[in-house]
Amino acid sequence: MENTIMLNEKIYWVGKVDNRDVPFHRLTLTKGTTYNSYLLMTEKPTVIDTVDISFGREFVENLRKLIDLDKIKYIIINHTEPDHSGALGSLASKAKNAAIVCTKPAVEELKEMYKLHNREFIVVGDGDTLDIGGKTLKFIETPYLHTEETMVTYCEEDKILFPCDIFSTHIATNEYFNDLSKEDIKDDFIGYYKLIMHPHRRYVQDMIKKIKELDIKMIAPSHGFILRDNVESLINIYDYMSKNTDTQKKSLILHSTITGNTRKIANLLKENFEKQNIVSEVMDVNKAQMDEVMKAIDEADAVFFGTSTRYGDMIGNMEDILKALKGLTLEQKLGAAFGSYGWSGEAIEVMQDYLTETNFSVLNTSDIIKSTGMTNIELPLRIRFSPKEDNLKAIEDLVIYTSDLLLSRP
Numbered sequence: 001m002e003n004t005i006m007l008n009e010k011i012y013w014v015g016k017v018d019n020r021d022v023p024f025h026r027l028t029l030t031k032g033t034t035y036n037s038y039l040l041m042t043e044k045p046t047v048i049d050t051v052d053i054s055f056g057r058e059f060v061e062n063l064r065k066l067i068d069l070d071k072i073k074y075i076i077i078n079h080t081e082p083d084h085s086g087a088l089g090s091l092a093s094k095a096k097n098a099a100i101v102c103t104k105p106a107v108e109e110l111k112e113m114y115k116l117h118n119r120e121f122i123v124v125g126d127g128d129t130l131d132i133g134g135k136t137l138k139f140i141e142t143p144y145l146h147t148e149e150t151m152v153t154y155c156e157e158d159k160i161l162f163p164c165d166i167f168s169t170h171i172a173t174n175e176y177f178n179d180l181s182k183e184d185i186k187d188d189f190i191g192y193y194k195l196i197m198h199p200h201r202r203y204v205q206d207m208i209k210k211i212k213e214l215d216i217k218m219i220a221p222s223h224g225f226i227l228r229d230n231v232e233s234l235i236n237i238y239d240y241m242s243k244n245t246d247t248q249k250k251s252l253i254l255h256s257t258i259t260g261n262t263r264k265i266a267n268l269l270k271e272n273f274e275k276q277n278i279v280s281e282v283m284d285v286n287k288a289q290m291d292e293v294m295k296a297i298d299e300a301d302a303v304f305f306g307t308s309t310r311y312g313d314m315i316g317n318m319e320d321i322l323k324a325l326k327g328l329t330l331e332q333k334l335g336a337a338f339g340s341y342g343w344s345g346e347a348i349e350v351m352q353d354y355l356t357e358t359n360f361s362v363l364n365t366s367d368i369i370k371s372t373g374m375t376n377i378e379l380p381l382r383i384r385f386s387p388k389e390d391n392l393k394a395i396e397d398l399v400i401y402t403s404d405l406l407l408s409r410p
């Protein structure tokens, strides 16, 4: 143990300070970081999150100095990324009596990552509680903050929130608590928010609504400083930044439809853009004059092109419009293709080909995965027949991604 750091008489910080230049999400964390793990020394001792896999053995040996590992009853995993779950394999092999507590989507990931197929898992969801003998832990799901399986854990008696990545800072601090920091951490706190959380800001708002019901005296995240000073104002920074979406940006959704299904997708896109406070217009290209369409494209910041497929090709005026766009200066505009189809939906792919020959910045799946980690959006957006319940999430996420890109541009 580097030090014995205590949040109170029963809760120990058992993490690792990583002073290296840490490679992270294609950046280098020049201030290093910490992997904060916590041991709750109750009648049913509980570990919340672990540390990066590089420090797994050291982590387990340090824990052993504080507790007989056989006595650990629960290991809570709030988030499965390996900088927090990395030592789970080492810990679980020694803490043989511990059940692993996590959300449903996390179970399969952890079983696969750490070969824990025969281990006891306790699946928890929104509002579930766990009695750990003298303390009660409450779990709140926070999907997409910043991956699907994430949750936060709240200790009711101590009023401490353990939110893993949320409310973190990437600083290799040996001061541990924000009130002990010699420097103002606000810029690092905001920088972390912008990098990791802001792409998921709608989910930040969902999280804020849920935690507003809790009385939080301390936030013990899994990177950087433990927050016990100005807690409310730090939460308000997340609230303010995730709501601050006032924008003059415009989206235009052009479509050409046979049965009306492509129009339904267009209308869903518009609804979602409006939820993001982005002005949105749906235009049927077969009911508008060419100059009207070109003027609307000129005024838009993002243009979605939708078509049905007939005999393997686009219908109506869509092809003429795409041909007219070739060679125009459009680099500042985002473009994307979508459509409903019944059999093969070739026209959506043909339209995508046309689009990539224009100067639009064409949205693509690879960029979405690399920048957000979301894997449920495939572009061009193809929906068989009418949009169904399971298409709604992908449409919503596509619009959130596009809106964030628009907002990040001058």
Ligand code: FEO
Pocket: 079, 081, 083, 084, 146, 165, 223
């Ligand atoms: Fe700190 Fe998402 O890992």
